[in-house]
Amino acid sequence: MWMVVGGPLVVVVAAIITAVIAVRGADPVLNKEDFERDLKAATANLDGQAKAAALITLQPANQARNHAASPVVPKAP
Secondary structure, eight states, X not given: OHHHHHHHHHHHHHHHHHHHHHHHTOOOOXXXXXXXXXXXXXXXXXXXXXXXXXXXXXXXXXXXXXXXXXXOOOOOO
């Protein structure tokens, strides 16, 4: 009897614990305008290669992933 009830009961308890962890540890939604303003402030004093490196480092992961998947190929003159 306990084997029949215990298995599904463990799964239900694990699902509830997983849901609680997911809700409490949710990442905050970022505002695009705030991100762009902070990015401009962080790179305002930089120029040249340092600014390019900072912009690459600070860009959103989704944008970096998409750029890596389909890089921009320079056109021949």
